[in-house]
Amino acid sequence: MPSIAVWKFTSCDGCQLTLLDCEDELLPLTEHVRIAHFLEVTSVSEPGPYDISIVEGSVSTPEEAERIRWIREQSAVLVVVGACATSGGIQALRNFADVDEFRSIVYARPEHIATLGTSTPISAHVRVDLELRGCPIDKGQLLEVLTALLAGRKPDLPDTSVCTDCKRRGLTCVLVAHGTACLGPVTHAGCGALCPAVDRGCYGCFGPMNQPNVPALVPLLKRTGMGDDELQLVFRTFNANAEWS
Amino acid sequence: MTNRVLDLGGLDALIGVLREDGRVVVGPVLRDNAITLAELESAADLPGGWGVETGPGHYRVRRRADTAVFGHSAGPQSWKRFLHPPRRTLVTSDGNGFRAAPDPAPDYAFLGVRPCDLAAIAKLRQVIGGRKPFVVAAQCTEPGEVCFCASMGCGPAAGPGYDIALTERIDEQGQRFLATGGTDEGAAVLDRVPARRATPEDTALAEQDVQAAARTMGRAMPELDLRDLLAANRDSAHWEAVAERCLTCGNCTMVCPTCFCVSVEDHTDLDGTAERAQRWASCFEIDFSYLHGGAVRTSPAARYRQWMTHKLGTWHDQFGTSGCVGCGRCIAWCPAGIDITEEAAALTREHGGEQR
Secondary structure (H helix, E strand, O other), rough: OOEEEEEEEEEEEHHHHHHOHHHHHHHHHOOOOOEEEEOOOOOOOOOOEEEEEEOOOOEEOOHHHHHHHHHHHHHEEEEEEEHHHHHHHHHHHHHHHHHHHHHHHHHOOOOHHHOOOOOHHHHHHHOOOEEOOOOOHHEEEEEEOOOOHOOOOOOOHHHOOOHHHHOOOOOOHHOOOOOOOOOOOEEEEOOOOOHHOOOOOOOOOOOOOOOOHHHHHHHHHHHHHHHHHHHHHHOOOOOOOOOOO | OOOOEEOHHHHHHHHHHHHHHHEEEEEEEOOOEEEEEEEEOOOOOOOOOEEEEEEEOOOEEEEEOOOOOOOOOOOOOHHHHHHOOOOOEEEEOOOEEEEEOOOOOOOOOEEEEEEHHHHHHHHHHHHHHHOEEEEEEOOOOOOOOOHHHHHHHOOOOOOOOOEEEEEEEOOOOEEEEEEEOHHHHHHHHOOOOOEEEEOOHHHHHHHHHHHHHHHHOOOOOOOOOOHHHHHOOOOOOOHHHHHHHHEEEEEEEHHHHOOOEEEEEHHHHHHOHHHEEEEEEEOHHHHEEEEOOOOOOOOOHHHHHHHHHHHHHHHHHHHOOOOOOOOOOOOOOOOOOOOOOHHHHHHHHHHHHHHH
């Protein structure tokens, strides 16, 4: 039975929880894989090597930069999950600021804090086999990757716009029909157009699609009433460090 | 065939008769601040008194001064959703061999089909086949700002293919629908609906309204051989100019009533079952042109050119007709408001096409 290990880096644990949220599929899954390391589930930790490693979180400390190299060496397939692991996450906002300065303000004894000046995706450190976007990831996409790996087929993970999912779902475009700001036309598909389905604009938690045309979207967002400050904020959320353009 | 005149009660009876015969009646409804398509139970489900205001990258529903039920132009959805669903299972497997999945489509009656969409249904069915739906067309008397069916030869009068064509009129004599049977089946259905015989005046007024609509189209496609224009302009610098504005989001192809491309996906489950399905794909997706080793149309310019050239040009080579019906959806639902008639006009201006 293939072994699976779930690893946490700098993150909120929400993406790991997505695996636990697979309630109906969790027990059948344990008949196909052996959970070798998954601290949210069990304190038992088996030594490597591992057939599949699922990595959540970004690299933001010197210790993490070392640990990811060890995990890569121990893993046949490395799957990175979530906005933190794929782009650096919210904590990548530090990449635009002076870490020493705010560390000295936040912590009473800043000398005890060992942190890097940047928060970076796993792919900046080691070779990654598959990535799942999102904050958090989509449960269906996670199961798609696991069932694909178990069957030895290529997972179906389109890198196009959220609009393709939105239109297939039969939703009315909130940008065109309601004048609601929406990042769907530049955002990576995979969520199933979750936010437009509840009458909200996409806020880009899946990060940029393949070749996004952000300069073409900016004037459309401005037409909905967004100013330059808001525009900067909306692209500096979950995937601040990602290459939007 | 004798023309009839139905009032709103007659239209309601028509829906009732179609449902009685076991058909799923689909028509326009007001939903999510748009006029979309959904199953109708009665004429009360129709968007009476609602119209639309459209423009490039713009769509708003608005209250009308009257109670017209067909007083709107093309909305975010087309009949493609029902004839060619966004996702459809093709083959399933329980681990021991494969089974073709049954086609779950019910016996549809489409009500309120615009002449542009009537033409689109014919073009789509030419490609995908399938059972012919029962069609109650609604002739167009009030085109929208992004409409250009007249210049595509697809409206505002209903062409062939309908079972019944309705023309709505509201005046001092009230709200009524001139009904024309287009097939024996349509005429038989009309016979079961309470209606009066149409007078020559009823018919003349309806013709006059539809003819007037042809003169109020919001847009027009340039009058020249579009197939030649596009074939001659493969290397035009204009494609790069469009690409600057194009989001490559794929909305135009998804809302297009004739864009039929699909991608095939395989799924395997933990219990040993598997499924192969098709889903709407778009030529704006980079993976759409993925061949061994990589995608062949990676630039946005190449992808826009592919879509427009196929739609207006090579569709003729493939199917003997244009792929465009002039419904204007790609203009309204493009977030960036890229206008296919304007891009065709720009190519014509830059390269001086022969006027027809």
